[in-house]
Amino acid sequence: MSEPHADLTFRTLEPGDEGADAALLRGWLEGLSRGFHDSRNDDAEFDRWRKHAGRDGAVLRGAWPAARVAGGTLPVGTFASWAGELNVGGGRTLGLHMISDVTVAPTHRRQGLLRRLMTDDLDHAVAQGRPVAALTATEGSIYGRFGFGPAVRGRRVEIDTGAHFGLRDLDDPGSLEMVEPTEAWPHVREVFGRHLQATRGAVSRPSFYEMFLTGEYDWDKGAPDKMLRAVLHLDAAGAVDGYALFRHNGDHRKDAAVELVDLAADTTSSYLRLWRFVADIDLVEKVRWGRSPLLGTLDLALVDPRVVTTTALHDTLWVRVLDLPVALEARPWHADGDVVLDVDDALGHTSGRWRVTTSGGAATVRRTDDAADVRLSAESLGQLYLGDVDAADLAVAGRVTGAGADAFAAMADGGPTPWCTTGF
Numbered sequence: 001m002s003e004p005h006a007d008l009t010f011r012t013l014e015p016g017d018e019g020a021d022a023a024l025l026r027g028w029l030e031g032l033s034r035g036f037h038d039s040r041n042d043d044a045e046f047d048r049w050r051k052h053a054g055r056d057g058a059v060l061r062g063a064w065p066a067a068r069v070a071g072g073t074l075p076v077g078t079f080a081s082w083a084g085e086l087n088v089g090g091g092r093t094l095g096l097h098m099i100s101d102v103t104v105a106p107t108h109r110r111q112g113l114l115r116r117l118m119t120d121d122l123d124h125a126v127a128q129g130r131p132v133a134a135l136t137a138t139e140g141s142i143y144g145r146f147g148f149g150p151a152v153r154g155r156r157v158e159i160d161t162g163a164h165f166g167l168r169d170l171d172d173p174g175s176l177e178m179v180e181p182t183e184a185w186p187h188v189r190e191v192f193g194r195h196l197q198a199t200r201g202a203v204s205r206p207s208f209y210e211m212f213l214t215g216e217y218d219w220d221k222g223a224p225d226k227m228l229r230a231v232l233h234l235d236a237a238g239a240v241d242g243y244a245l246f247r248h249n250g251d252h253r254k255d256a257a258v259e260l261v262d263l264a265a266d267t268t269s270s271y272l273r274l275w276r277f278v279a280d281i282d283l284v285e286k287v288r289w290g291r292s293p294l295l296g297t298l299d300l301a302l303v304d305p306r307v308v309t310t311t312a313l314h315d316t317l318w319v320r321v322l323d324l325p326v327a328l329e330a331r332p333w334h335a336d337g338d339v340v341l342d343v344d345d346a347l348g349h350t351s352g353r354w355r356v357t358t359s360g361g362a363a364t365v366r367r368t369d370d371a372a373d374v375r376l377s378a379e380s381l382g383q384l385y386l387g388d389v390d391a392a393d394l395a396v397a398g399r400v401t402g403a404g405a406d407a408f409a410a411m412a413d414g415g416p417t418p419w420c421t422t423g424f
């Protein structure tokens, strides 16, 4: 039997490398667009994409078929990754391997091409010393087999900002200023940077967020985002400590609504004042937001919680542990204890038995030959890693087993619930 994929050439490309083959890069981008059913890209779009992917230091993997009828630059598989940061709780961030742009052409689907690209890429992540990998998924059925679990969930909400909207206590010494999104951008970047350091489950933003949050270009529309608006919140001393980016949906009748694009703030009073602002916009009585936490400060500050309707609940971040001791020692723990985990990891990165000893909120983790107290898969480990799902609930579902499951759950389970407002 011949080698699998013997007819394909596997390459990695670095868009940030000036000497990279521009024709292959262009082909890679077109392969990606084809895979996601997007339109072709013009020269300006290619330049824009390359600039941002280059700034991220992205590594692009692809599989190219031998040229037959076509010119040979379009790959039949695409896969991108780069280094970022993940807040793992307890005020700590870890190096993150961020994965995106995964496509396989219809001619080559279900022949193990994604498996090959994923295996190569995770090996690369380990070689780079990145302890955790993450992605956002198009389908829930793809990534569990590779050790990723849905680790952060979020909600799409519609908020009735009419007569029933009211906040309990809003004692805000600060003020608001509407500015152009490009003027807001340096502040948006700084406030978000603090949000990343403070929020469990938050992920650093890829470079393309600048284009997206300044309205320079909306990739979905293929045009600048001329409807984007920005407001900054300033504290009593005049320093920017919060922002909201939003756009009106263009409907000036019954379905007039504001879509909240992004909102972050350093303090609760700044956060709620920004919500008050968005809710008070005239001629609009609906605000929609796709990045709401499962239960957030706004929900708890509302006089009438029923003004919030959850229109969708989704997984926002899939996580895969690559270096188990580094990952588990970085996250917070909630009870002292000592258990031996036996992890079933089909790709091998976290396989085997590990003694986890917790004391005073911190863990030490060592490889061991001792008998296991707890058994779980790499996928379950990824799912419970940030605390979105309790180990106790996974135990009830039969996904964390063994005599030490209750002890492990007591050690691992505890807030806060993670929240991620970054898509990639």
Ligand SMILES: CC(=O)SCCNC(=O)CCNC(=O)[C@H](O)C(C)(C)COP(=O)(O)OP(=O)(O)OC[C@H]1O[C@@H](n2cnc3c(N)ncnc32)[C@H](O)[C@@H]1OP(=O)(O)O
Binding pocket: 035, 036, 099, 100, 101, 102, 103, 104, 105, 108, 109, 110, 111, 112, 113, 114, 115, 116, 135, 136, 137, 138, 139, 141, 142, 145
């Ligand atoms: C992070 C991101 O970018 S998410 C975006 C994912 N991409 C898309 O949704 C674009 C459209 N889909 C595709 O391009 C392809 O179908 C891909 C990339 C999802 C899968 O690529 P393929 O090369 O067909 O996957 P591959 O053959 O390596 O499959 C590996 C395993 O996953 C399974 N699998 C692959 N895709 C799916 C799926 N969509 N649903 C369920 N199982 C799947 C295969 O059956 C196989 O299982 P096995 O190991 O038990 O035999």
